[in-house]
Amino acid sequence: MTEPTTPPTLKQVIDVLETLYPLRYAESWDEPGLIVGDLARPVRRIYCAVDPTREIVAEAVAYGADLLITHHPLFFRSVHQISGLGFRGDIVNTLIANHCGLWVGHTNADSAHRGTAHAFADRLGLVNQRPLEPINDPTSEHPVGLGRIGELPEPVTLRALAERVAGLLPHTELGIQVAGDPDQTVHTVATLPGSGDSMFDEVRASGADVYITSDLRHHPATDAWQQALYEAELRERGFAVGQGNTGECVPRPALINTPHSAIERSLFHYLVPDVANALKETTGADVEIALSETSTDPWTFRVG
Numbered sequence: 001m002t003e004p005t006t007p008p009t010l011k012q013v014i015d016v017l018e019t020l021y022p023l024r025y026a027e028s029w030d031e032p033g034l035i036v037g038d039l040a041r042p043v044r045r046i047y048c049a050v051d052p053t054r055e056i057v058a059e060a061v062a063y064g065a066d067l068l069i070t071h072h073p074l075f076f077r078s079v080h081q082i083s084g085l086g087f088r089g090d091i092v093n094t095l096i097a098n099h100c101g102l103w104v105g106h107t108n109a110d111s112a113h114r115g116t117a118h119a120f121a122d123r124l125g126l127v128n129q130r131p132l133e134p135i136n137d138p139t140s141e142h143p144v145g146l147g148r149i150g151e152l153p154e155p156v157t158l159r160a161l162a163e164r165v166a167g168l169l170p171h172t173e174l175g176i177q178v179a180g181d182p183d184q185t186v187h188t189v190a191t192l193p194g195s196g197d198s199m200f201d202e203v204r205a206s207g208a209d210v211y212i213t214s215d216l217r218h219h220p221a222t223d224a225w226q227q228a229l230y231e232a233e234l235r236e237r238g239f240a241v242g243q244g245n246t247g248e249c250v251p252r253p254a255l256i257n258t259p260h261s262a263i264e265r266s267l268f269h270y271l272v273p274d275v276a277n278a279l280k281e282t283t284g285a286d287v288e289i290a291l292s293e294t295s296t297d298p299w300t301f302r303v304g
Contacts, residue, residue, distance in 0.1 A: 045289075046068075046287060174302060
């Protein structure tokens with residue numbers, strides 16, 4: 001009779017997570033890592049989701065999870081109480097009462113090898129990939145950094161690419177929005193799952209035909225698209241400006257704006273198997289890992 005394997009402690013699980021998704025990759029304003037949890041407690045079941053909402057925490061508790069892994073933080077800014085007067089306090093109290101830890105992999109997971117951007121780019125089928133904003137990490141065997149840029153195996157129309165993106169993402173009420181000619185041919189793709197309008201300069205410099213991201217605000221998106229149209233017009237008039245050959249009048253980059261939580265769910269495409277395999281390799285234990293099917297997109301219906 002085979003003796004049951006001792007489950008890993010929360011500390012052992014955290015060591016695995018922070019090897020796969022190093023905290024040093026996080027942006028300066030971000031505070032990922034262990035938010036709630038006793039490092040000595042055993043972990044037999046892990047539950048995953050994009051957002052640590054009250055509904056997700058209830059699912060984790062019902063699943064019997066010892067650890068909840070989310071992409072988005074519970075705390076973006078400093079707080080001064082976690083009482084039952086606020087939903088965050090209710091979440092922390094519920095997790096503690098049910099001996100369930102919470103670990104967050106946010107911008108550190110965005111930049112990691114097989115992290116959020118890498119996973120989405122792989123799902124999209126991009127080849128010759130590289131980070132959009134590289135991080136210099138001599139200890140990594142793989143290129144790491146924010147976003148991803150690569151080529152589609154074969155050029156497609158902007159409409160076809162947008163439809164492919166929509167097919168990869170879970171349904172949301174707002175769907176996706178596109179700026180560009182639907183019949184325009186696109187080949188080079190830049191992507192930054194999550195809020196991406198702070199990286200328009202990097203995307204333009206990359207020469208990408210299309211930029212896939214989320215949370216594009218009116219003014220930055222309008223400015224970026226107007227600049228793309230203007231540079232295409234200048235090239236048509238014989239001026240070598242922007243990323244394009246003289247005479248090439250195609251505006252770039254076209255924009256595909258996706259629902260934030262939907263595209264960032266791609267992180268778990270690799271996280272679930274990678275964490276399970278790493279725990280098996282380092283501890284010998286088989287830990288159950290489940291991914292929530294619940295949409296945490298905040299919009300519940302649209303009109304018009």
